[in-house]
Amino acid sequence: MRLSRYFLPTLREDPAEAEVVSHKLMLRAGMIRRLASGIYSFLPLGLRALRKVENIVREEMNRAGAQEILLPLVQPAELWKETGRWDKFGKELLRFKDRKEHDFCLGPTHEEVITDLVRGEIRSYRQLPLILYQIATKFRDEIRPRFGLMRGREFIMKDAYSFDANEEGLNKSYRLMYETYERIFSRCGLRFTAVLADTGTIGGEESHEFMVLAETGEDVIVSCPSCGYAANLEMAEAVQNFSYPEEEEKTLEKVSTPDVKRVEDVAAFLGVPTWKLVKTLIYLVDNKPYAILIRGDHELNEVKLRRALGAEVVEMADAETVERLTGAPVGFAGPIGLSGIVIIADKAVAGLKNFVTGANEKDAHYINVNSPRDFEIDSFYDLRNVTQGDLCPRCGKPLELTRGIEVGHVFKLGSKYSEAMGATFLDRDGKEKPFVMGCYGIGVSRTLAAAIEQNHDENGIIWPLALAPFHVALLTLGPGDQELFEASEKLYHALWEKGVEVLWDERDERPGVKFKDADLIGLPYRIVLGKKFKSEGKVEIKPRTQKEAFLLSEEETINFLASEIQRACQSK
RNA sequence: CGGGACGUGGCUCAGCCUGGUAGAGCACUGGGUUCGGGACUCAGGGGUCGCAGGUUCAAAUCCUGCCGUCCCGACCA
Numbered sequence: 001m002r003l004s005r006y007f008l009p010t011l012r013e014d015p016a017e018a019e020v021v022s023h024k025l026m027l028r029a030g031m032i033r034r035l036a037s038g039i040y041s042f043l044p045l046g047l048r049a050l051r052k053v054e055n056i057v058r059e060e061m062n063r064a065g066a067q068e069i070l071l072p073l074v075q076p077a078e079l080w081k082e083t084g085r086w087d088k089f090g091k092e093l094l095r096f097k098d099r100k101e102h103d104f105c106l107g108p109t110h111e112e113v114i115t116d117l118v119r120g121e122i123r124s125y126r127q128l129p130l131i132l133y134q135i136a137t138k139f140r141d142e143i144r145p146r147f148g149l150m151r152g153r154e155f156i157m158k159d160a161y162s163f164d165a166n167e168e169g170l171n172k173s174y175r176l177m178y179e180t181y182e183r184i185f186s187r188c189g190l191r192f193t194a195v196l197a198d199t200g201t202i203g204g205e206e207s208h209e210f211m212v213l214a215e216t217g218e219d220v221i222v223s224c225p226s227c228g229y230a231a232n233l234e235m236a237e238a239v240q241n242f243s244y245p246e247e248e249e250k251t252l253e254k255v256s257t258p259d260v261k262r263v264e265d266v267a268a269f270l271g272v273p274t275w276k277l278v279k280t281l282i283y284l285v286d287n288k289p290y291a292i293l294i295r296g297d298h299e300l301n302e303v304k305l306r307r308a309l310g311a312e313v314v315e316m317a318d319a320e321t322v323e324r325l326t327g328a329p330v331g332f333a334g335p336i337g338l339s340g341i342v343i344i345a346d347k348a349v350a351g352l353k354n355f356v357t358g359a360n361e362k363d364a365h366y367i368n369v370n371s372p373r374d375f376e377i378d379s380f381y382d383l384r385n386v387t388q389g390d391l392c393p394r395c396g397k398p399l400e401l402t403r404g405i406e407v408g409h410v411f412k413l414g415s416k417y418s419e420a421m422g423a424t425f426l427d428r429d430g431k432e433k434p435f436v437m438g439c440y441g442i443g444v445s446r447t448l449a450a451a452i453e454q455n456h457d458e459n460g461i462i463w464p465l466a467l468a469p470f471h472v473a474l475l476t477l478g479p480g481d482q483e484l485f486e487a488s489e490k491l492y493h494a495l496w497e498k499g500v501e502v503l504w505d506e507r508d509e510r511p512g513v514k515f516k517d518a519d520l521i522g523l524p525y526r527i528v529l530g531k532k533f534k535s536e537g538k539v540e541i542k543p544r545t546q547k548e549a550f551l552l553s554e555e556e557t558i559n560f561l562a563s564e565i566q567r568a569c570q571s572k
Numbered sequence: 573c574g575g576g577a578c579g580u581g582g583c584u585c586a587g588c589c590u591g592g593u594a595g596a597g598c599a600c601u602g603g604g605u606u607c608g609g610g611a612c613u614c615a616g617g618g619g620u621c622g623c624a625g626g627u628u629c630a631a632a633u634c635c636u637g638c639c640g641u642c643c644c645g646a647c648c649a
Contacts, residue, residue, distance in 0.1 A: 012598065012610065013584050017642065037641070091573095092647075109649090143573075143647060157649055209649095218648095302646080315646085409649060443649030477608060512609040519609090530608060540608095 003505040022452035023148030038145025038153035048469035066131040077103030079112040106139035119423030133160035149449040162438040189464025196231035211404030212450040224392035234303035237393040247353040250368040261331030263296040280333040282317040293345035298384040308381035334358035346383040405450040413437040461522030465568035470503040477530035498562040
């Protein structure tokens with residue numbers, strides 16, 4: 001492609017609308033433009049990069065024996081009512097009516113549609129296993145879209161669904177997809193890790209998330225360098241047993257704490273460490289009130305809470321509810337004297353002596369609180385977030401916390417959807433059974449953003465070869481120089497013939513402009529025809545990852561680039 | 573949905589507090605010089621200041637409402 005004819009509007013300055021680096025760079029490099037919040041157009045360069053990801057995904061899915069299909073974005077409400085998700089999914093599901101006043105939605109995911117398709121066509125265990133996938137647009141009316149393609153409302157996703165006759169088959173399909181995902185993200189040139197994950201609203205039994213490691217990631221990954229254990233924050237078990245020093249139980253005492261509410265403030269005011277405070281959080285768990293006790297220096301994880309209680313919905317009680325249940329404004333809740341409310345606690349609270357709690361009274365706390373002497377705890381669960389210094393649940397060595405971007409997610413669904421929708425097949429024993437399903441997603445557009453989050457410097461993007469929209473930027477300096485232009489044109493065609501994708505900057509621009517744009521766009525190799533070519537007949541080559549350039553003849557340049565690209569991009 | 577910020581040529585922003593002729597840089601068009609890290613110069617084109625009300629002799633500026641965008645929290649590929 002000739003840059004002078006290419007629709008590539010690069011920006012000198014950071015656009016005001018972008019905050020994170022991938023978003024800024026994609027806008028500046030002319031890859032995307034915003035149409036509405038969380039909704040983006042892809043420009044030629046952005047689309048080329050997107051297609052690179054898609055093609056790797058497609059090749060590896062096909063290799064695994066999955067078959068590509070394309071399902072509708074617009075879906076009738078009836079299907080969603082069959083599984084009960086029409087009511088459960090909430091506002092993320094964008095709903096509307098057609099001209100006949102029938103309810104429809106834009107597909108945020110496709111379990112219903114795929115299950116409907118398969119139940120009509122697959123009748124026998126002999127047709128299993130079956131894995132189908134698509135690469136298509138999804139729409140989720142996110143509460144807060146942000147960070148450009150990282151959390152858009154409309155986005156490109158690869159979603160796959162496996163159908164098996166039994167658990168054993170599902171385990172095999174799951175394993176196959178897991179391994180396929182490892183191949184996909186490796187081929188993309190990304191540093192990633194797979195972690196144990198919660199199954200969330202899609203539901204199911206087992207689940208892993210694939211996380212691209214990046215400082216700017218929204219998710220926290222807990223991993224053990226010693227044994228390889230890795231989980232996200234919702235799943236990582238906080239197993240540490242705290243052995244608190246033996247202490248006499250002192251006399252319970254109410255103290256005045258005027259206007260002191262926050263944990264740090266209370267601790268400072270009373271002169272005790274934050275871990276000797278116990279927070280009392282009032283939650284509505286499936287609309288039943290719970291008081292949850294957690295150490296002052298720990299954080300409650302709502303997903304853990306939901307899982308521990310086997311609940312559907314957990315939400316923090318609002319200020320009025322807290323006041324009604326505890327008789328005190330927010331900030332002074334405590335377990336002593338509460339009635340009509342279940343009291344549970346995080347495991348780390350067990351064995352804690354002479355701690356501090358709210359007194360259910362404005363401007364007052366209790367000190368020297370002890371359980372069960374002063375109140376009873378119904379039960380203990382793992383409810384807190386793992387923190388730096390916690391120990392691995394498998395091997396007991398210290399855990400590490402890092403950040404990541406979730407780019408893929410694999411689930412074992414079991415028969416949740418097939419049962420709800422009556423999707424059955426006839427098994428070998430002559431009995432009707434529901435399909436045992438798995439579902440496997442990759443955020444394709446998000447993967448692109450994650451790749452940039454992980455690979456950039458202060459000058460712009462640094463594309464991994466496999467994802468680069470073009471492999472090479474060819475800069476011709478010296479405008480109007482016929483010799484340089486003709487040599488460039490020859491080289492340009494020769495490279496394309498060898499399968500090297502070249503973006504040729506033959507614009508009538510000064511060298512500085514070309515260098516800046518080349519760095520910004522971040523193609524893996526930059527080759528320059530300028531002074532050195534005029535004097536020595538050599539082409540200057542600089543990998544985007546390196547500071548220094550080197551010189552090669554035209555022929556060497558072609559061979560070098562062709563072999564580099566073949567090495568990095570061919571499906572292994 | 574709660575909390576915060578913002579909306580002025582294509583882009584980044586100033587002007588608003590203290591009402592009175594709409595500005596700068598970049599980008600764009602034409603001319604000249606320049607050409608290995610975002611050149612210089614001359615001449616130009618382009619904005620009903622997000623929208624709608626209100627206050628005022630007069631509103632980008634003050635007030636009210638709405639819309640849009642971004643950031644922080646609960647959701648997720």
